[in-house]
Amino acid sequence: MTDLSFDQARTAPASQPPRRDIGIKRRYHAERRFRLYGLVAIAIGLFFLGALLFTVIRGGYTAFWQTSISLAVDFDPQIIDPKGQRDSDPGVLVRANYPLLVRNALAAKLGIDVDDTKNKADLRQLSNMISQGARVQLRSMVMENPAILGTTQNIRVLASGDIDSANKGQIDLSVPEARRKVKDRQLEWMKVLDEQGAMTQNFNTGLFTFGASSRPEMAGMGVALIGSLYMMLIVLVLALPIGVAASIYLEEFAPKNRWTDLIEVNINNLAAVPSIVFGLLGLAVFIGFAGLPRSASLVGGLVLTLMTLPTIIIATRAALKAVPPSIRAGALGIGASPMQTVFHHVLPLAAPGILTGTIIGLAQALGETAPLLLIGMVAFVADYPTTPLDPATALPVQIYMWANEAERAFVERTSGAIIILLLFLAAMNLIAILLRRRFERRW
Structure with missing residues (x-):
């Protein structure tokens, strides 16, 4: 009797505890809804991007003929x-x-x-x-x-x-x-x-070689391309060394006190300042005070340098922070000085991030229009600038000028210039991605 009861008790199903509703199904449903919202947002963004590109290409591809x-x-x-x-x-x-x-x-x-x-x-x-x-x-x-x-x-x-x-x-x-x-x-x-x-x-070679003209068939981007090239060279020569040097000092050598905190806050704020403010600064300082010529690529390059510096400094500091502390400790442990540690070990490893930030900053500067309008680069320039001190214009400003023309033929040239500008920006961003993937090291 005792054995039978024991066997029956062993084979009898165990009593199930009452289940508590902890909301697992609701969480799963919420997660699926969140994913759906994300996909819808991406689809909407891609739709408007495709509509924009389709509109620009449809209206501008004829400008190349x-x-x-x-x-x-x-x-x-x-x-x-x-x-x-x-x-x-x-x-x-x-x-x-x-x-x-x-x-x-x-x-x-x-x-x-x-x-x-x-x-x-x-x-x-x-x-x-x-x-x-x-x-x-x-x-x-x-x-x-x-x-x-x-x-x-x-x-x-x-x-x-x-x-x-x-x-x-x-x-x-x-x-x-x-x-x-x-x-x-x-x-x-x-x-x-x-x-x-x-x-x-x-093929319309004049679109790339002609200067400004009131006749649409004679209007081209030659002066704008030369002016943009001069400005990008000035930005690269000035913004890259100044931005990297400032980043190295703030990240590796500057003491942590309220003054450096104030500098960091101001750099972050400058990165969010509207670009037209930099145009007002350039108009007051470089033209009004320094007496540099209006409509010159040099002034445009200096204004865009001021605008690009915060972007390069923030990107460079992020790249320096990404280098593991063990690299610094190992270099100091074998007798390297702090300067040697930074320039021989930390900076080479941070170079991919610095290059990426620099190229992105240049791409941002290439597409700016508002600051260049304030310093007079909207002038009618028909002759090629031979030096950065000669009157010139820029590619986004040329697009703005053509968009204000009443002639029907200027409409296609406006869209054609937008296509060229988008290709430049896409190429610069692609180069940044390739450089980062080529030289990036994962820790």
């Missing part, structure tokens, strides 16, 4: 130098009516009699089909080689901005002719030129 017309231009001496004074007065070749030569060549291409007085309206429309830059193009050819007078040269000239936009399908031709800049007669001539193979679209 430009319509041109191939013409047989007769350098008629009776038009260029009717009195034969070029030997005694070389300025005759400069003042010649070169647009007339181009207009006559285009009329001959289309079979229009320029001597027919009934075609004056047609002749005006013919002249409007050719860019005003043809004047400079032909004048440069004659000045370089006066022997071409009296000869016929096959030359490719740029079409005007309106003709270029019409050829790219950017003008609504269903609008009545009176409300269009491109007339029906010009459309007929464009069709004839296209059938003859005289009107083609080629």
Whole structure:
């Protein structure tokens, strides 16, 4: 009886304690909702990023192509130098009516009699089909080689901005002719030129080489690219050594007291100051007090250096802190001085983070517009700057200037310049990532 009871008791199911509701299901549901919120936020961000890129690329890819017309231009001496004074007065070749030569060549291409007085309206429309830059193009050819007078040269000239936009399908031709800049007669001539193979679209090298111009077909980013290059070199030469030196001192040598705490707080605050404040500082100090020239790349570089310094200092200090203390202790233990410890052991290991912070700071400076507007880099500059003291502009400022133009052809150039700027920024960030992965050490 005792054994049976023992066996029954051993095989009997144990009594289950009452379960307590500790909210595990609710926590699992909350975690899944949080993940869903994160995915939705990422999807929204990617959607707007894709919409932005699609809008910019759709409106700007045509800027990399430009319509041109191939013409047989007769350098008629009776038009260029009717009195034969070029030997005694070389300025005759400069003042010649070169647009007339181009207009006559285009009329001959289309079979229009320029001597027919009934075609004056047609002749005006013919002249409007050719860019005003043809004047400079032909004048440069004659000045370089006066022997071409009296000869016929096959030359490719740029079409005007309106003709270029019409050829790219950017003008609504269903609008009545009176409300269009491109007339029906010009459309007929464009069709004839296209059938003859005289009107083609080629890669727009002028977008990267031309300076500022009121004519959209002659406007380019050449001056802006040179100005941005000068400014980035100035920022790199000044901000990198000053920022690294300040970071090393604050992190490795400066005593921890209220003064260094105040400096650190101010550096962090400067990193959050609006960029336009640095423009006001540059206007007051570099231009108003130091007397440096307005619109100069040097002033822009100095202003961007002040703006970039906090970013480089914060990134460099973070990179120095990431080096394990054992590296410092080991170097000091084998007899290295504090200076040798920093420059021979700590700084090389922190170099990837310093390079990353520097490149990110340069990328931030490259895209700034507000401080450059205040120091006058919004000026109309057509000639290349030869030194950082010459007037220049910058790529983001050029985008701002083109965005304010009323001509339709400037819209695509604005988007094209934005594409170039985004490519520069993406390349700089990609270089920062590659350098960090290449030289980074995990502890």
